[in-house]
Amino acid sequence: MHESQLARKLVATLEAAVKEQGASGVKSVKVRLGGVHWVDSEAFRELFTLFSQGTASEGTELIIEEAPPEAKCSQCGSTFTPHDHEPVCPQCGSREIELVAEPDLQVLEISLLMPTLQ
């Protein structure tokens, strides 16, 4: 499952950030989820909660910004948001559609919990 790979990647990214910054945990993380693979954000959220158990990112508030997939018509060049897996160009009716690639998961903001200074 694609969501599962992305959720694991996010947990790994947060672990690395915590180590690098010497933080005690992760308060919240904001991600942009979307692109060409039709990611299910609710499934992603559940998997993230599951995979983060026992890690520094357990209990992290996950803020998801959903980015719609974008497609481009190879015939007339117009871009649009496809609503199913076999998109048809709304301008010219062509089925020669190219899905515009963008990263599925972008980490926009990580808010770390820093250990209290003595």
Ligand SMILES: [Zn+2]
């Ligand atoms: Zn077109």
